[in-house]
Amino acid sequence: MSFWFNLVKDVFLRMLQLLSFSRRKISNSLSIYIKTNTGSTLSVELDPKWDIKNLKEIVAPQMGIAPEDIKIIFAGKELHNSIIIEECDLGQQSILHAVRTPHKIVNKTRNTDLIEESISETSDLNDSSGSKPMNETLMDLSLDESNLENLSLKEQQENRAHFYVYCSAPCKNVTAGKLRVKCARCGSGAVTVDRDPQCWPDVLQPRRITVNCESDFCPVTSSMHKDETESQVSYAHFYFKCAKHPSLGENDEAVPLYLVKPNLRNIPCLACTDIRETVLVFPCEAGHVTCLDCFREYCTVRLHERRFEFDEEYYTLPCPAGCPNSYIREVHHFHLLGVEQYERYQRFSTEEHVLRAGGILCPRPDCGMGIIPPSIEDDRECRRIQCIGGCGYVFCRICLQGYHVGECESQMSDASTSVFSSNYYSVDPLKANQATWDEASKKTIQTSTKPCPKCRTPTERDGGCMHMVCTRAGCGYHWCWVCQTEWTRDCMGNHWFG
Amino acid sequence: MAALPRRIIKETQRLMQEPVPGISAVPDDTNARYFHVIVTGPEDSPFEGGLFKLELFLPEDYPMSAPKVRFITKIYHPNIDRLGRICLDILKDKWSPALQIRTVLLSIQALLSAPNPDDPLANDVAELWKVNESEAIRNAKEWTRRYAMDN
Numbered sequence: 001m002s003f004w005f006n007l008v009k010d011v012f013l014r015m016l017q018l019l020s021f022s023r024r025k026i027s028n029s030l031s032i033y034i035k036t037n038t039g040s041t042l043s044v045e046l047d048p049k050w051d052i053k054n055l056k057e058i059v060a061p062q063m064g065i066a067p068e069d070i071k072i073i074f075a076g077k078e079l080h081n082s083i084i085i086e087e088c089d090l091g092q093q094s095i096l097h098a099v100r101t102p103h104k105i106v107n108k109t110r111n112t113d114l115i116e117e118s119i120s121e122t123s124d125l126n127d128s129s130g131s132k133p134m135n136e137t138l139m140d141l142s143l144d145e146s147n148l149e150n151l152s153l154k155e156q157q158e159n160r161a162h163f164y165v166y167c168s169a170p171c172k173n174v175t176a177g178k179l180r181v182k183c184a185r186c187g188s189g190a191v192t193v194d195r196d197p198q199c200w201p202d203v204l205q206p207r208r209i210t211v212n213c214e215s216d217f218c219p220v221t222s223s224m225h226k227d228e229t230e231s232q233v234s235y236a237h238f239y240f241k242c243a244k245h246p247s248l249g250e251n252d253e254a255v256p257l258y259l260v261k262p263n264l265r266n267i268p269c270l271a272c273t274d275i276r277e278t279v280l281v282f283p284c285e286a287g288h289v290t291c292l293d294c295f296r297e298y299c300t301v302r303l304h305e306r307r308f309e310f311d312e313e314y315y316t317l318p319c320p321a322g323c324p325n326s327y328i329r330e331v332h333h334f335h336l337l338g339v340e341q342y343e344r345y346q347r348f349s350t351e352e353h354v355l356r357a358g359g360i361l362c363p364r365p366d367c368g369m370g371i372i373p374p375s376i377e378d379d380r381e382c383r384r385i386q387c388i389g390g391c392g393y394v395f396c397r398i399c400l401q402g403y404h405v406g407e408c409e410s411q412m413s414d415a416s417t418s419v420f421s422s423n424y425y426s427v428d429p430l431k432a433n434q435a436t437w438d439e440a441s442k443k444t445i446q447t448s449t450k451p452c453p454k455c456r457t458p459t460e461r462d463g464g465c466m467h468m469v470c471t472r473a474g475c476g477y478h479w480c481w482v483c484q485t486e487w488t489r490d491c492m493g494n495h496w497f498g
Numbered sequence: 499m500a501a502l503p504r505r506i507i508k509e510t511q512r513l514m515q516e517p518v519p520g521i522s523a524v525p526d527d528t529n530a531r532y533f534h535v536i537v538t539g540p541e542d543s544p545f546e547g548g549l550f551k552l553e554l555f556l557p558e559d560y561p562m563s564a565p566k567v568r569f570i571t572k573i574y575h576p577n578i579d580r581l582g583r584i585c586l587d588i589l590k591d592k593w594s595p596a597l598q599i600r601t602v603l604l605s606i607q608a609l610l611s612a613p614n615p616d617d618p619l620a621n622d623v624a625e626l627w628k629v630n631e632s633e634a635i636r637n638a639k640e641w642t643r644r645y646a647m648d649n
Contacts, residue, residue: 321594
């Protein structure tokens with residue numbers, strides 16, 4: 001009972017509190033935070049139907065100044081008085097910034113001398129008219145720097161930017177995203193951009209768009225009157241937030257999946273030819289398009305075949321049409337595959353990185369620990385590898401069987417038992433052989449595969465000719481199934497088809 | 499069986515409505531992923547006048563994996579083995595989901611026009627094609643007459 005009483009009391013008090021700010025009724029409240037340039041944060045409840053002028057009236061008494069002296073900044077824009085709150089794509093717990101308009105405040109005395117200096121100098125960069133919020137003005141960003149020229153109003157409406165992000169917590173999913181901006185120097189959100197970003201490089205690369213930072217604590221703002229050199233310019237730092245969950249504060253960011261776009265141009269998918277709402281545009285010159293389902297399938301098939309490739313340090317895929325320079329550089333896009341497949345992607349990626357760095361994967365089943373051994377100088381010493389930090393297995397670097405003295409045995413038949421040669425019990429070696437855990441798979445691998453002559457990856461030939469191309473990332477060796485050496489013209493002539 | 503992907507339906511419809519000249523591809527009555535294909539031997543090739551039967555199968559993960567294609571009619575060709583298997587890069591590692599049944603069949607037709615004994619070769623056929631081209635062409639014509647006509 002006391003719970004209900006408290007709840008009712010709470011609501012009632014809150015209503016009273018709000019009514020004291022304004023005589024309006026709140027139909028559908030939005031709870032947001034207002035950060036002032038003096039560093040304090042106010043929590044307010046808003047009606048999405050209100051405009052910015054109403055908001056200023058609420059905030060003014062708390063800041064101790066007149067409403068007309070306040071500038072409201074959100075997502076890099078100063079919002080003018082007539083903008084309706086619900087047009088601004090504010091979510092629950094979003095943060096707005098309220099700062100004093102400079103010209104009115106020059107004579108006011110403040111405790112911190114810092115503030116006075118900053119305010120008197122920020123001059124007329126932003127006249128009090130303000131502008132529309134970023135989500136209203138921002139066009140769909142192109143991948144390169146080509147311009148969207150002279151679009152009609154209707155086209156502008158249709159080209160309104162949509163963003164997709166990977167929200168690592170709490171959504172753990174690909175969601176709609178919101179573009180936000182802060183000062184690259186001080187991290188404050190109280191900035192207005194000098195122009196809207198027009199393309200993805202504007203957003204992703206630093207030092208492309210300048211901002212006017214209104215934070216009193218920004219080193220740029222406070223020192224501007226002394227030294228207005230090039231180095232004192234503030235740049236925009238763009239970042240993204242997930243639009244699906246209430247903001248969890250200023251550090252709650254999400255990774256932009258910039259290849260995912262709304263299919264505004266109705267381009268059919270390269271693979272299934274359907275026209276879908278959301279597509280992935282590959283970074284090739286042609287900008288090939290796949291729907292997200294086909295993208296998932298493409299990645300899954302390539303993952304099954306372990307045919308992701310290295311593009312510099314990225315373990316990734318190119319455009320499925322085989323275009324040059326079309327690798328996906330933001331590997332978070334593979335989150336589109338879902339949790340399970342993404343984990344697999346991560347594991348393969350790690351393993352391939354270890355192998356590429358000259359490392360070894362522990363051969364013990366269910367271990368697979370990555371080990372970077374010292375380089376081979378003394379062959380004999382370095383052949384013994386112990387899986388430290390993993391299962392502790394001691395094995396031979398060359399044959400990947402249990403460590404042994406002397407030459408490696410060419411086939412693996414006895415190796416599995418020789419590890420445990422100091423058995424206390426006497427066991428029939430034949431039966432012991434049959435009873436080992438992965439003997440069956442070893443046998444299958446042994447009988448159905450041949451190792452790539454270059455990288456030793458067990459390779460299965462499931463039909464076709466004798467010309468093998470190793471599909472392991474970074475190998476790609478052409479070899480002959482019959483000779484088990486490099487593929488030559490003689491192989492073609494003599495036993496191309498066996 | 500799982501529903502047929504729309505892409506396969508669309509491709510099939512287009513193959514029926516606007517067939518590629520010299521190629522017919524008809525899905526099997528009981529399996530829409532299995533196509534009965536007939537390719538006519540291109541003019542000015544040793545295969546002219548022949549009708550070559552092929553089978554084409556779209557695997558489960560088509561179009562992410564290549565279709566499987568095989569000649570059923572015997573053919574004397576340096577790039578096709580005696581079981582009818584074709585060693586064509588776009589059917590293997592050069593496959594891309596941007597390719598279609600149509601483009602695969604066109605490539606196979608082009609392969610008949612331009613046998614390539616210098617690159618991938620098929621044992622004795624290729625050997626002869628290189629050593630004695632006129633005899634190889636005579637063989638090809640003979641096989642075409644014997645296996646690919648009046649059937």
